Amino acid sequence: MKKILIAYISRAGHTQQMADYIAEGVRMAGCEAGLQIAATIKTEKDLAGYDGYIFGAPTYHRTMPPVMESFLFIAQQAGLAGKPGGAFGSYTHSGDAPLHIFDTMEHVFKMAMTSLGPFKLLEHLVDTPDGMRACQSYGRAIAQMLADEAL
Numbered sequence: 001m002k003k004i005l006i007a008y009i010s011r012a013g014h015t016q017q018m019a020d021y022i023a024e025g026v027r028m029a030g031c032e033a034g035l036q037i038a039a040t041i042k043t044e045k046d047l048a049g050y051d052g053y054i055f056g057a058p059t060y061h062r063t064m065p066p067v068m069e070s071f072l073f074i075a076q077q078a079g080l081a082g083k084p085g086g087a088f089g090s091y092t093h094s095g096d097a098p099l100h101i102f103d104t105m106e107h108v109f110k111m112a113m114t115s116l117g118p119f120k121l122l123e124h125l126v127d128t129p130d131g132m133r134a135c136q137s138y139g140r141a142i143a144q145m146l147a148d149e150a151l
């Protein structure tokens with residue numbers, strides 16, 4: 001079974017909730033979903049063994065939290081070129097973090113990023129049926145990229 005890693009950080013729990021729903025979407029598409037808090041990933045070896053990668057962080061002070069920046073320096077060493085990917089995060093008014101993460105995955109890591117683009121979700125929508133479905137759809141779409149690869 002193909003495996004997708006969802007590595008995220010979350011201060012107040014909203015991006016974590018998104019990660020859980022995205023994992024549900026990945027599983028709905030028949031893939032295995034691994035959920036990891038990005039701060040617990042210490043070396044690039046911790047990122048080995050997955051077929052796709054979805055990274056998430058909330059926006060604070062118009063950027064991603066520093067711990068996510070450190071995580072991306074580790075991920076840069078992991079040889080993710082060509083792997084399917086996506087980026088997500090909860091926000092209230094600007095939502096910059098998922099855009100920056102997506103940008104790094106696409107242009108620095110040279111990953112095969114989802115055509116859906118970065119997925120930012122307003123905080124007040126995360127814990128609603130529509131928010132849940134939007135997250136599940138994002139996870140399902142990236143898992144579907146793996147199924148399409150296999151054809």
Ligand SMILES: Cc1cc2nc3c(=O)[nH]c(=O)nc-3n(C[C@H](O)[C@H](O)[C@H](O)COP(=O)(O)O)c2cc1C
Pocket residue numbers: 009010011012013014015016057058059060061062063090091092093094095096123
């Ligand atoms: C001090 C502070 C600064 C914030 N700065 C931004 C910001 O620049 N842009 C934005 O869209 N949201 C900003 N937010 C809102 C958070 O992104 C939002 O609460 C998000 O849902 C938090 O996600 P989390 O629960 O995963 O930590 C800020 C929140 C706090 C408390």
